Amino acid sequence: MNPRFKPGDAVTVRRAYPPGHLRTPHYIRGKAGVVERICGSFANPEELAYGRNGLPALPLYRVRFAQRQVWSDYAGAPGDTIDIEIYEHWLEPP
């Protein structure tokens, strides 16, 4: 595994809407966050869902987003966050 990002790196989630089985929730596409940790490498679920082997395995990250950046009308405290697991091919440098 040779992850492109490391904990603390700023990243942006690709704003893309391809068809098929995806694990990147709609609400987070196009949003900017920070890598919280690298979870390891996992077979690509977008391929596994169709009976393929999903290899090569992809680095999986936990990315932390500020809730106020995710929802323009977020009513909670400014420090509130949401952490989401995102596969590397969905992440770009900011």
Add this chain to the structure above:
Amino acid sequence: MHDDHPHSHDHHPDREGPLSDYQLMEIAVRELLVEKRILTADEIRRTVEAMDARSPALGARVVARAWVDPAFRARLLANGTAACEELGIAMGAVKLVVVESTPEVHNLVVCTLCSCYPRALLGLPPDWYKSRAYRARAVREPRAVLSEFGTELTDDVTVRVHDSTADMRYLVLPLRPPGTEGWSEERLAGLVTRDSMIGVSIPRPT
């Protein structure tokens, strides 16, 4: 509800209705697996039985140990899967991430895409965890959801939501309630509820 019937009669097993497409598919796949001798009916039954035998008592044991043993707590936060296996809990392929709540941070777990849940430690998820309302609202207005579960947090506590979208499963390590100093591990485990390990509630001595 009758006194000697501690459960409500919401389900009507005598009126099941037609099978859904997914139920039909499950039956068809199961019968094919048995017919083709890939699995036996008893193996399938045994797996279902083992899944049903898991309960939040397992998670509560992990939390209570973490409360009394700082070295275990550190190992649990570093590698949740390995630490649970230390206690003899079979985790299979599950990658467990344990998130620690503190006086400053409250953690809440949701799976917006489906209903991913740390079944190895908590058993089957409650119906509300799988509902569209919880899945949509836990990420968008977590404080309102928490309040509906009776958990009121002030704005100086950060709410950290965890959306289990992929290969990790999440367990909240709740804050040990004040006033429980000197309690045995077993007594502490009795305070740790399923909901407090999902993060919609906080353990409280009753």
